[in-house]
Amino acid sequence: MTMRSAAAPKMEPDMLSEPEATPELAGSHGLSAEEYDTILKIMGRTPSFTELGIFSVMWSEHCSYKSSRIHLKKLPTAAPWVIQGPGENAGVIDIGDGQAAVFKMESHNHPSYIEPYQGAATGVGGIMRDVFTMGARPIANMNALRFGDPAHPKTRSLVSGVIAGIAGYGNCMGVPTVGGETNFHKSYNGNILVNAMTVGLVDQDKIYYARGAGVGQPVVYVGSKTGRDGIHGATMASAEFDNDSADQRPTVQVGDPFVEKLLLEACLELMEKDAIICIQDMGAAGLTSSSVEIADKGGIGVHLDLDRVPMREPGMSPYEIMLSESQERMLMILKPGREDEARAIFEKWDLDFAVIGITTADRRLKLSMHGRVWCDMPVPPLVDQAPVYDRPCAKLEKPAPLAPIPEETDMLDALVKLLSCPDLSSKRWIWEQYDSLVRGETVSGPGIAGTQASKPADAAIVRIPGKDKALAVTTDCTPRYCHADPFEGAKQAVAESWRNLCAAGATPLAITNNLNFGNPQKPDIMAQFVAAIDGIAVACRALDYPVISGNVSLHNETNSEAIFPTPAIGGVGVMADWKTACSLAVENSGLTLMLIGGGGTHLGQSLYLREILGREDGTPPAVDLEREKRHGLFIRNMIATGHITACHDLSDGGLLVALAEMLMAGNTGATLQTGGDAAFWFGEDQGRYAIATKAPETLEEEAKKRGIPAHILGLSGGDSLKFSSGAGILVNNLIYENERWLPACMEGNA
Numbered sequence: 201m202t203m204r205s206a207a208a209p210k211m212e213p214d215m216l217s218e219p220e221a222t223p224e225l226a227g228s229h230g231l232s233a234e235e236y237d238t239i240l241k242i243m244g245r246t247p248s249f250t251e252l253g254i255f256s257v258m259w260s261e262h263c264s265y266k267s268s269r270i271h272l273k274k275l276p277t278a279a280p281w282v283i284q285g286p287g288e289n290a291g292v293i294d295i296g297d298g299q300a301a302v303f304k305m306e307s308h309n310h311p312s313y314i315e316p317y318q319g320a321a322t323g324v325g326g327i328m329r330d331v332f333t334m335g336a337r338p339i340a341n342m343n344a345l346r347f348g349d350p351a352h353p354k355t356r357s358l359v360s361g362v363i364a365g366i367a368g369y370g371n372c373m374g375v376p377t378v379g380g381e382t383n384f385h386k387s388y389n390g391n392i393l394v395n396a397m398t399v400g401l402v403d404q405d406k407i408y409y410a411r412g413a414g415v416g417q418p419v420v421y422v423g424s425k426t427g428r429d430g431i432h433g434a435t436m437a438s439a440e441f442d443n444d445s446a447d448q449r450p451t452v453q454v455g456d457p458f459v460e461k462l463l464l465e466a467c468l469e470l471m472e473k474d475a476i477i478c479i480q481d482m483g484a485a486g487l488t489s490s491s492v493e494i495a496d497k498g499g500i501g502v503h504l505d506l507d508r509v510p511m512r513e514p515g516m517s518p519y520e521i522m523l524s525e526s527q528e529r530m531l532m533i534l535k536p537g538r539e540d541e542a543r544a545i546f547e548k549w550d551l552d553f554a555v556i557g558i559t560t561a562d563r564r565l566k567l568s569m570h571g572r573v574w575c576d577m578p579v580p581p582l583v584d585q586a587p588v589y590d591r592p593c594a595k596l597e598k599p600a601p602l603a604p605i606p607e608e609t610d611m612l613d614a615l616v617k618l619l620s621c622p623d624l625s626s627k628r629w630i631w632e633q634y635d636s637l638v639r640g641e642t643v644s645g646p647g648i649a650g651t652q653a654s655k656p657a658d659a660a661i662v663r664i665p666g667k668d669k670a671l672a673v674t675t676d677c678t679p680r681y682c683h684a685d686p687f688e689g690a691k692q693a694v695a696e697s698w699r700n701l702c703a704a705g706a707t708p709l710a711i712t713n714n715l716n717f718g719n720p721q722k723p724d725i726m727a728q729f730v731a732a733i734d735g736i737a738v739a740c741r742a743l744d745y746p747v748i749s750g751n752v753s754l755h756n757e758t759n760s761e762a763i764f765p766t767p768a769i770g771g772v773g774v775m776a777d778w779k780t781a782c783s784l785a786v787e788n789s790g791l792t793l794m795l796i797g798g799g800g801t802h803l804g805q806s807l808y809l810r811e812i813l814g815r816e817d818g819t820p821p822a823v824d825l826e827r828e829k830r831h832g833l834f835i836r837n838m839i840a841t842g843h844i845t846a847c848h849d850l851s852d853g854g855l856l857v858a859l860a861e862m863l864m865a866g867n868t869g870a871t872l873q874t875g876g877d878a879a880f881w882f883g884e885d886q887g888r889y890a891i892a893t894k895a896p897e898t899l900e901e902e903a904k905k906r907g908i909p910a911h912i913l914g915l916s917g918g919d920s921l922k923f924s925s926g927a928g929i930l931v932n933n934l935i936y937e938n939e940r941w942l943p944a945c946m947e948g949n950a
Contacts, residue, residue, distance in 0.1 A: 218249035218519065218574075225249075229256035235587055242581045250519045250567065250574045255582070257485035257523060258492060261754050264586040267720035268752045271733045275747040276740050281709055282748055288409055289330040289481055290400075291748025293710050295774045299664065300404045301671055302336035305344070305397040305712040305770040307753035312394040315452040316361025320394050321369040322455040322527050327396045328373060329481040332464050333530065335408040335471050336400030339641065340662045341370050343380035343396050344675040344714065344768040348389035350622055350945050355384070358392055360946065366396070367633040372457035373464070377634035378645045378660035381675055384622040387683075390758030395714040395751075397770045399673055401664065408471060412478040413498035413533040419491070419557035420539070422546050423463045423482075423529035425512035429454045430486070430525025459528040459551070466549040467530060473545075475538035482529040488522045490531040491557075492565060495579045498533075502579070504557035506569035518567055518574040533559060593730055594723035599684045602804040602818030608878035612921075612929050614812050615860055616937050618853050618882070621811045625941040643670055643778050644704065655783040656865050658703035658849050659771075663778045670778035672706035674771045678852070679764035681820035684805050686728040690735030690767045691823040695886060697771030698743050699849035702832035703889060705782040705839040706773030711740065713750040713769050718762025720754045728765040729754075736767060742825035743832075745771070782839045784848040785865035789917035791845055792896040793859065793870055797831050798909040800854050800876075800883025807853050808882035827887045834908055835889055843899055846892040856881040858890045859913070860921060864935050869918035874911070875925075892916060 219225060226236040229252060239247055239255050247255065257263055265272065277285035283300055284292035290304035308323025328338050343366060348355045370377045375398070430453035470476060478498070480490040487509070495502045506521050516524075534542055539555055546553035560566075565582070567575035608614055618624055631646035644661035659672040676696040682689030694711065701708040713736065718725040740747055756763045775781060786793070803809050804818025838844045846866070848858045863870055893899050896912055903910035914924070922928025 221247050221249060221252045226252060229253065230260060231256055235259060238585065242585060243577065248574060250522060251577050253519045253523050254488050254575065254577070257488055258582045259586050262484055263489055265752055266587040267589050267591050267754060268729065269588055270590055271730055274733055274737045276737060277746050277748060279710070279744065279746045282746055283404065283407070285746070285748045286750065289333045291710065291712060292334065292407060293748060293772070294404065295671070296669065297667065298404050300402050300407065301772055302331050302334045302400040302402055303398065303712055303770065303772055304330050304749040305395055305714045305768065306330065306751040307714050307716060308394045308396065309392065309716065309753055309756055311452040312362055313358065313392050316358050317365040318452050318454055320362040320365030322453040323394050323396045324366055324369040325455045325457060325460050325527055326483050327398045328375065328460065329483065331398045331400035332467060333408065333479050333481045334400070334402065335406050336402035337468060338375045338398050338400045339639065340399045340660065340673055341375050341377045341397065342660065342673055342675050342770060343377070343394070344677065345380065345382045346388045346393035346679070346766060347384050348392065349386040350384050352389045356946055356948065362392070362394055363630050363633055369455060369457045371635045373461050374638050376636050376638045376642050376645070378636050378642055378662060378673065382627050382630060383679070385679065385764060387764040390761060391756045391763050393716050393756070393763065393766055395716070395768050397675060397712065399671060399772060406471065408476060408479050410478055410480040410493050411497035413494050413500055413559050415500055415559055415561045417477060417533045417536055417559045418539055418555045419502060419504065419559060420532050420534050420542065421509060421529065421552070421554045421556045422466070422532065423551055424456065424459050424526060425510040425552055426516070426521055426524050426529070427512045427526045428516065428520055428524060431520055431523045453525045453527050455527045462549045462551055463528050463530065466546050466551055470542055470545050473541065475535055475542055477533040477535055479530060479532040482531055484525065486523060486525045487531065492579060492582050494531065494533060495563070495565065496583045498559070499563065501560035501562040501564040501566070502557055503560050503566040506567055508554050508556040510552040510554055518569050522567065591720050591726040592723045593727040596686065596727045596731060599819050600817070605803060605809070605813060611856060611881050612927055614808065614878070614882065615856050616929070616934070618807060618811055618857055619860060619934060619938040620941050621807065622941065623807060624853055624857060626939040627942060628939055629942045629946060641665060643781055644783065655785055657781060657783050658700040659706060659773070661704060661778060661781045668777045670775050670781065672701050672704045672773040672775060674700040675768060676700060676771070677766055677768040679766045680805050680816065682732060682767060683764040684820050686731035686765050687735040688820050688823060690732035691739040691825070692820065692886060693767055693769045694736055694739035694743065694745065695823050695825065695828045696849065696851055697769045698745060698828060698832055701771055701773035702835050703782065703847045703849045705780050705836060706775045707836065708743065708745050708771055708773040710746050710748045711769050711771045713747060713767060715750065715752045716756050716763060716766040716768065717754050718757040725762055732765055732767045739823070739825055743829055780840060782844060782847045784846055784862050786846045786862045786868050786870070786892045786916050787866035789868065791892040791894060791916040793913040793916060794891050794893060794896060794899060795855060795888065795911040795913055796835065796891055796903065796908060797888030798885065799911065800880045800885050802883045802885045803879050806882060806884045808878060821884050821886050823886045830906065831887045831889070831908060834903065834906055838899060838902065843895050844891050844893055848890050850888040850890060851884065854882040854884050855890060860934055862890060862892065863921055863931050864938060867931060868916050869920045869931050870914055870916045871918065871922055871924060872914035873924045874913050
């Protein structure tokens with residue numbers, strides 16, 4: 201898989217000269233002719249090779265958000281509980297008791313396709329650094345993964361490498377991976393999606409930011425040494441691919457979770473000493489972006505002596521040092537006079553520590569090495585004059601209404617086929633590779649009851665150490681909806697994350713997002729992006745559920761074939777007492793099963809339509825946000841008062857799939873007293889929940905008061921899921937069918 205733009209020339213080890221900047225060289229760095237002309241005007245001269253490289257990464261799509269920035273402004277980002285919205289390493293919300301939750305989601309899509317293990321591993325490492333840079337200790341990891349057709353020749357190796365990379369990094373860091381989602385579709389054959397999310401915990405008076413630096417303060421480099429891995433990673437992430445990935449491997453970073461664990465502990469220890477003024481992760485664009493962001497947010501300049509940068513490879517040039525994306529590194533501004541104290545801490549943790557420069561009043565980025573100045577450029581234009589494009593948008597065509605479908609005669613046969621399809625099949629093969637219980641605070645993680653200490657819920661639940669309260673976390677998106685109607689699909693992704701938190705008994709507080717789309721220079725792709733942003737904005741405002749952080753990943757396409765638009769949503773909520781958390785598992789007999797929110801009617805873009813009838817047509821289900829809010833509040837209230845024993849939101853596969861998942865989780869059967877057609881049992885209408893209760897009369901009465909449809913479905917008990925008409929299937933058989941597909945696929949036997 202090769203970038204459309206050529207790789208930059210490699211520097212000779214003697215570094216006595218650099219290639220001369222030309223329009224052609226600028227083009228190979230992903231800069232347009234107009235952008236290069238702007239650079240010439242800013243500099244008043246031809247930039248040096250190093251300066252050109254710095255402009256190219258800071259003005260890349262990945263770092264500057266030049267195609268998305270004007271639209272991201274539409275998103276609601278404020279609420280009384282929001283401490284920090286977009287613009288920092290991660291977002292921060294108030295969770296009470298003087299504590300804050302810090303979280304963000306980011307992509308590592310292109311690197312994970314090129315080098316699955318390292319791409320996924322460093323994606324996890326990078327998002328954890330974003331969180332602990334803010335002073336927060338990571339307490340939970342999540343992920344949202346999209347792979348191609350299971351029959352595609354690369355899919356199995358990509359799945360294997362990505363899962364191993366996520367597990368290898370997260371497990372070694374001692375941070376539990378508590379949930380996520382994994383889907384398969386042919387639109388991801390040439391461009392998989394690896395979106396990683398981390399949630400951390402910090403006291404509100406100990407939050408650290410990238411802003412705040414003043415003049416005359418030491419610039420300090422800590423962590424691993426700098427190497428040549430990851431050079432042009434930001435540029436690679438901002439370009440479309442073709443088929444050959446071999447020559448892109450040097451752009452993928454190489455991670456070391458054991459070093460990152462040391463870096464985490466050293467940074468948090470130094471933060472306790474109050475010696476840090478501001479701190480920035482060396483993520484995309486490495487030392488360039490971290491130094492520029494600190495300088496820009498402080499209204500200052502930064503002068504760096506690159507001879508002092510710890511390097512693991514000989515003969516590195518200034519260009520390579522500044523653009524390297526070697527992992528496990530931080531840049532910080534210390535309070536003057538605290539250098540020796542900080543050095544002692546990092547040396548104790550066996551990490552590199554170097555004072556590599558000083559902050560200045562001139563607002564310039566100045567780089568010297570070997571007695572020569574390689575870069576002397578103004579900082580503000582790197583940020584303020586980065587291109588901002590209002591890309592042309594095509595008019596999106598609304599999907600045609602669903603064509604007639606044949607009547608389903610065997611609901612249980614359809615159920616088995618759905619439960620064993622790639623999207624709904626058990627992901628045990630995946631989550632068994634993750635340590636979801638490390639730290640001992642996981643209340644609800646992946647899996648089914650009886651397979652691990654925690655019970656499954658619609659959201660992962662993690663206790664706050666030393667408190668009764670807990671955080672609930674979920675990741676959600678239904679790309680097939682977004683492909684059919686990006687506006688409604690994006691609304692639905694937000695609404696589903698809201699429902700998942702409500703179904704677990706948590707109060708939804710805020711979201712992060714990862715907006716994965718194709719080439720923004722194509723009007724139809726840009727139209728998808730804009731519509732999705734509008735959908736997210738509408739949903740977040742209606743649900744009082746602000747966006748506090750996020751990531752935009754564009755150019756997700758190969759040979760001009762774009763992925764399905766995938767605006768992944770990571771939601772976080774809080775519950776006052778973790779013991780009130782509601783599992784989806786029906787574990788006892790004699791419970792009344794109920795449907796809250798009305799019967800199913802909508803089969804357009806449903807999994808039933810795709811997996812049973814082999815069709816992907818119709819409109820996605822409409823999202824009534826007022827209804828979502830009303831139903832979610834009702835569910836939370838009924839959980840809090842103890843009237844709901846188990847709860848599961850209705851999404852992929854509809855009602856019968858949700859009931860089967862609840863019964864499989866508790867290894868309990870049920871008899872369903874109600875009839876219905878395929879749309880009733882498999883329709884994916886929104887704003888609905890399946891529940892189990894000991895008090896059906898109370899539920900019906902309370903629902904009626906609020907104008908919420910509530911329908912009794914049947915009773916739990918026995919060892920089979922059956923209809924009162926007599927047809928049934930053993931729950932153990934459902935579990936077998938649900939769990940067999942993925943292991944067989946990974947063995948090549950599916």
